[in-house]
Amino acid sequence: MDLDLDTDGAALTAQLVDVPSVSGAEGPLADAIERALRPLGHLSVYRDGDTIVARTELGRPERVILAGHIDTVPVAGNLPSRADGARLYGCGTSDMKSGVAVQLRLAAHLPEPGRDVTYVFYECEEVAAERNGLLRLSRSAPDLLAGDFAVLMEPSGGQIEGGCQGTLRAEVTAAGKRAHTARSWMGRNAIHEADGILAVLRAYTPREPEVDGLRYHEGLNAVAIRGGVAGNVVPDECVVTVNYRFAPDLDGERAAEVVRSLFEAWPVTVLDVAEGARPGLGHPAAAAFVATVGAGLGAPRAKLGWTDVARFAALGIPAVNYGPGLPELAHTAGEYVETPAIADCEARLRAWLALSRRTYRAVPTGPSLPRRSYRAVPTGPGRRRA
Amino acid sequence: MDLDLDTDGAALTAQLVDVPSVSGAEGPLADAIERALRPLGHLSVYRDGDTIVARTELGRPERVILAGHIDTVPVAGNLPSRADGARLYGCGTSDMKSGVAVQLRLAAHLPEPGRDVTYVFYECEEVAAERNGLLRLSRSAPDLLAGDFAVLMEPSGGQIEGGCQGTLRAEVTAAGKRAHTARSWMGRNAIHEADGILAVLRAYTPREPEVDGLRYHEGLNAVAIRGGVAGNVVPDECVVTVNYRFAPDLDGERAAEVVRSLFEAWPVTVLDVAEGARPGLGHPAAAAFVATVGAGLGAPRAKLGWTDVARFAALGIPAVNYGPGLPELAHTAGEYVETPAIADCEARLRAWLALSRRTYRAVPTGPSLPRRSYRAVPTGPGRRRA
Numbered sequence: 014m015d016l017d018l019d020t021d022g023a024a025l026t027a028q029l030v031d032v033p034s035v036s037g038a039e040g041p042l043a044d045a046i047e048r049a050l051r052p053l054g055h056l057s058v059y060r061d062g063d064t065i066v067a068r069t070e071l072g073r074p075e076r077v078i079l080a081g082h083i084d085t086v087p088v089a090g091n092l093p094s095r096a097d098g099a100r101l102y103g104c105g106t107s108d109m110k111s112g113v114a115v116q117l118r119l120a121a122h123l124p125e126p127g128r129d130v131t132y133v134f135y136e137c138e139e140v141a142a143e144r145n146g147l148l149r150l151s152r153s154a155p156d157l158l159a160g161d162f163a164v165l166m167e168p169s170g171g172q173i174e175g176g177c178q179g180t181l182r183a184e185v186t187a188a189g190k191r192a193h194t195a196r197s198w199m200g201r202n203a204i205h206e207a208d209g210i211l212a213v214l215r216a217y218t219p220r221e222p223e224v225d226g227l228r229y230h231e232g233l234n235a236v237a238i239r240g241g242v243a244g245n246v247v248p249d250e251c252v253v254t255v256n257y258r259f260a261p262d263l264d265g266e267r268a269a270e271v272v273r274s275l276f277e278a279w280p281v282t283v284l285d286v287a288e289g290a291r292p293g294l295g296h297p298a299a300a301a302f303v304a305t306v307g308a309g310l311g312a313p314r315a316k317l318g319w320t321d322v323a324r325f326a327a328l329g330i331p332a333v334n335y336g337p338g339l340p341e342l343a344h345t346a347g348e349y350v351e352t353p354a355i356a357d358c359e360a361r362l363r364a365w366l367a368l369s370r371r372t373y374r375a376v377p378t379g380p381s382l383p384r385r386s387y388r389a390v391p392t393g394p395g396r397r398r399a
Numbered sequence: 400m401d402l403d404l405d406t407d408g409a410a411l412t413a414q415l416v417d418v419p420s421v422s423g424a425e426g427p428l429a430d431a432i433e434r435a436l437r438p439l440g441h442l443s444v445y446r447d448g449d450t451i452v453a454r455t456e457l458g459r460p461e462r463v464i465l466a467g468h469i470d471t472v473p474v475a476g477n478l479p480s481r482a483d484g485a486r487l488y489g490c491g492t493s494d495m496k497s498g499v500a501v502q503l504r505l506a507a508h509l510p511e512p513g514r515d516v517t518y519v520f521y522e523c524e525e526v527a528a529e530r531n532g533l534l535r536l537s538r539s540a541p542d543l544l545a546g547d548f549a550v551l552m553e554p555s556g557g558q559i560e561g562g563c564q565g566t567l568r569a570e571v572t573a574a575g576k577r578a579h580t581a582r583s584w585m586g587r588n589a590i591h592e593a594d595g596i597l598a599v600l601r602a603y604t605p606r607e608p609e610v611d612g613l614r615y616h617e618g619l620n621a622v623a624i625r626g627g628v629a630g631n632v633v634p635d636e637c638v639v640t641v642n643y644r645f646a647p648d649l650d651g652e653r654a655a656e657v658v659r660s661l662f663e664a665w666p667v668t669v670l671d672v673a674e675g676a677r678p679g680l681g682h683p684a685a686a687a688f689v690a691t692v693g694a695g696l697g698a699p700r701a702k703l704g705w706t707d708v709a710r711f712a713a714l715g716i717p718a719v720n721y722g723p724g725l726p727e728l729a730h731t732a733g734e735y736v737e738t739p740a741i742a743d744c745e746a747r748l749r750a751w752l753a754l755s756r757r758t759y760r761a762v763p764t765g766p767s768l769p770r771r772s773y774r775a776v777p778t779g780p781g782r783r784r785a
Contacts, residue, residue, distance in 0.1 A: 230582075240623065
C-alpha cells in the first residue's frame with residue numbers, strides 16, 4: 014500500500030491507521046513510509062530496522078526534530094478506521110498516527126523550512142524500553158538525532174506539554190517469621206507487618222514543584238503487593254512494589270534517596286528508574302516554539318507521564334510533547350481523534366518551521382482554512398519538490 | 400516385604416518406614432499390612448483402596464477405634480531409616496509410622512480385648528481432603544467406623560490432645576479505581592485501602608476459650624495478599640486471604656460470622672471451612688481413656704491444629720489425638736522418633752484396651768519391661784492366635 018502525502022492530514026491518518034503496526038510488526042508501515050519519503054529530493058532518508066529518519070540538510074543555523082512512534086498497542090477490534098463526522102475512530106488514531114500524518118505532511122511539503130528539520134519515525138514505543146527504536150538510534154547513531162530542540166508528537170490534546178516526570182519502581186519488603194497458623198504466636202506475620210509500609214503510602218503528601226515555570230505533581234503508589242506461603246503458614250515475607258513519579262527537578266539518584274528515606278524501616282530494592290526531563294522552555298528554540306505554535310493555546314503545562322522526551326533530554330536536547338491526539342483515549346478500544354485538530358497541529362507546526370528571519374514569512378493558518386493555504390510561501394530562493 | 404508383628408515396636412516402626420509410602424503411593428505398604436493382618440483369626444479385615452480396616456467382633460458393649468494414616472510427605476533424603484541410640488531417624492518415623500506400629504502390635508497381640516477395637520490404617524492424609532481415605536470410608540462405609548470413642552495416633556509427643564480447632568479461609572477484598580500512576584489522584588489505590596484490613600488483623604485479640612475443660616487458643620492471620628495490574632497503574636483490587644483458626648465451641652457457620660463481622664467494611668468470600676472437634680472428654684469411654692492411658696502423663700491439652708479427629712466428631716464419635724511421635728519434627732528432613740515412647744504408648748493403650756470389668760485384669764507395664772510382659776493376660780475364655 015502506498016501512502017498519498019498529498020491528501021489531507023485526516024485522510025492520511027486513516028491510511029496510516031489501516032496499515033496495522035502493533036509493536037514488533039511495524040515492517041509494512043515502515044516500508045510504506047520509506048517508499049513515500051525516498052523520492053523526495055529535499056530529504057536525506059535513513060533506515061535502521063523499522064525506524065526511519067528523514068532530514069533536510071539546508072545548513073540552517075538551527076535544527077529541530079519532530080519525532081513520533083509508528084507502533085500501536087494491540088488492536089482491539091477497532092480496525093479498519095472509521096470516520097464519523099469530525100472524528101476518526103481506530104487503533105492508533107490518537108496514539109499517534111495522527112501525529113505521524115502531520116510529520117509526513119510537513120516532510121513532504123516543506124522542502125525549504127526556515128529551520129533544518131529531522132523527522133524521526135520509530136518503532137516499539139509501546140513495549141519494553143530495550144526494544145524502543147529511538148533509544149537504539151540514540152546509542153547507535155546519535156548524530157542522526159543531533160538538534161537544538163525536539164517535538165515529540167505524542168497525543169497532548171493539541172496543547173504544549175513540557176518535559177516529563179521521571180518514574181522509579183522499587184520493592185519494599187516486610188519480613189516476618191514462618192509458623193503454623195494454628196500456633197501463629199510462634200511466628201511473626203510479614204503481611205501484618207506490611208501495614209507500616211501502607212501507612213507510609215497513605216501519609217505521603219505529593220510535592221508539586223515548579224520547574225522552569227511549569228507545575229509538576231508527584232505521586233507515590235503501591236502498584237503490586239505479594240505475600241503468602243500456604244493456606245496454613247504465617248508468611249515470612251511481604252513485598253510491596255511502589256512506583257514513584259518524580260518531578261524533573263530530581264534526577265533518578267535523588268528520587269531513589271527519597272524512596273529509601275520514606276521507607277527507611279524496611280529493605281528497599283530499586284527495580285528501575287527512568288529519568289524525567291526538564292521542560293527547557295527557556296531555550297531560544299523552545300521559546301520560539303511556544304510563541305509561534307502556542308499562540309492562542311493555553312499556557313504550556315507540565316507533562317506528568319513519562320515520555321520519550323526524556324531520551325532527548327538525556328542527549329541534551331530540550332523537548333516538548335505536542336500532538337493532535339487525545340491522551341485520555343490512548344490504548345482504549347474506542348480510540349478516536351478529532352480530525353480538525355490534525356489540520357490545526359499541522360498548520361501551527363508549518364508556520365513555526367517556515368519562520369526564519371532570512372527567507373520565510375509566516376502565513377496565518379487555522380483549521381478552517383482550505384488545505385492548500387496551510388503551506389508556507391517561499392519568499393526567497395529554494396528547491397521545490399518535483 | 401513381610402512385616403514381623405512379633406518384633407518390638409521400634410523394630411516394626413523401622414520396617415514400616417523402610418517401605419516408602421508417599422501420599423498416593425501407599426500400595427506396597429497397604430499390601431504388607433493386609434498380608435500381616437489377614438491370617439489373624441480374631442480380626443475381620445476389610446480393604447478399600449489402600450485403606451485397611453481390621454476389627455475384633457467380640458460383641459463387647461463398647462467399641463473403640465484406633466486410627467492412623469500410612470502415608471508420608473515426600474521423602475527428603477531421609478530413607479532408609481537409621482537408628483542412633485534411642486532415636487530412630489527417617490521419613491515418617493514420627494508422622495506417623497511409629498503410631499501405626501503400635502496399632503499393628505496391638506491388633507496382633509490383643510485377640511480378646513475388653514473393648515472391641517477397630518483398627519483403621521488409611522491413605523492420603525497428607526494431601527488434599529478429597530483424597531483422604533478416612534473421609535472416603537466415612538462416606539462409603541460409615542458402619543465400619545462405628546464406635547464409642549476414637550484415638551487418632553497422630554504425633555502428640557506421648558501426651559493426650561483433645562479435639563481440634565477448626566480452620567476457615569476467606570478472602571477480604573479492598574476495592575479502588577484504576578488510574579495511570581502519573582495522575583494517581585484520578586484513581587483510588589486498592590492496595591493503600593487494604594491497610595484497613597491489615598489494621599483489623601493487627602488489632603485482633605485471640606479468644607482463648609475453655610471447651611470441655613481444655614484451653615484453646617484461636618488465631619487470625621493473613622496467609623496471602625495480592626494486588627496489582629501493571630507497573631504504571633493504580634490498582635483497583637487488593638485481596639487478602641485470611642485464615643481463622645477457631646476453637647471447637649464455634650461451628651463453621653459461627654466462625655464465618657466472626658470473620659464477616661470483623662471485616663464488615665469489605666466484601667468477604669469464605670473459601671473453605673473445616674469444622675473443629677470438641678474434646679469430648681466427658682464421655683465415659685474418653686474419661687476411662689484419660690484415667691488409664693493418661694496416668695502419670697500431663698493433663699490432657701487442647702489440640703490447636705486441625706486433624707482427622709474432626710472427621711470422627713462429624714460422625715458423632717468423641718476422639719483424641721495420642722501418639723508416640725514428636726509433632727514438631729513432622730515434615731522435617733531430620734524427623735526422628737524416640738523409641739522408648741513407642742513402647743510406652745503401646746503399653747498404655749494395651750492396658751486400657753485390655754481393661755474390662757468382666758474378663759481381664761490389667762497388667763502394669765512400662766517401657767522398661769521386656770516385650771512379652773506388655774501383653775494383657777486373659778483370665779477368662781477367649782480365642783488365642785494360632
